Amino acid sequence: MDNRQLSISVGAVDEAIKVIREVTKWLIDIEKPLWKLEDITKEQLLRDSKEEEFHVMKVDNDVAGAMILKWNDPFFWPNIKQGQSGFIHKLSVRRKYSGTGISEKMIEYAAEECRRRNVDFLRLDCAGDRKELCSFYEKIGFK
8 A cells, every 4th residue: 555554443443333334335335235234333243342352444544444353253153262263354444445455454464463362363254155255355365
């Protein structure tokens, strides 16, 4: 991303939810819904996630993307004990930053957090019928 300043804010719940809602609405508008808008609220998301699991990436202080990075995920990954993996959820990039590498940078950040915590695996789940999305994740190393 040329000479722009990238930074990550941890615990930025409201900013993260704003980005996730924006992307949720866009996906609904293009008739490729992934999440339900009524599920993307602070109350709903904090039921399963802690505030410190919300991350936003900023480009020159402008919020560009968001994700929830968890260290335990018994709902989607019930057989994996806490501390064995990091789990990315709701990775979202604002449309104006689409194609700029923000997703990759956020995933790199999550991978670095795993290394810092001595966690061997970074996981995410993705709908198998989302061929473009699956291809994107596979290109950056996910299986």
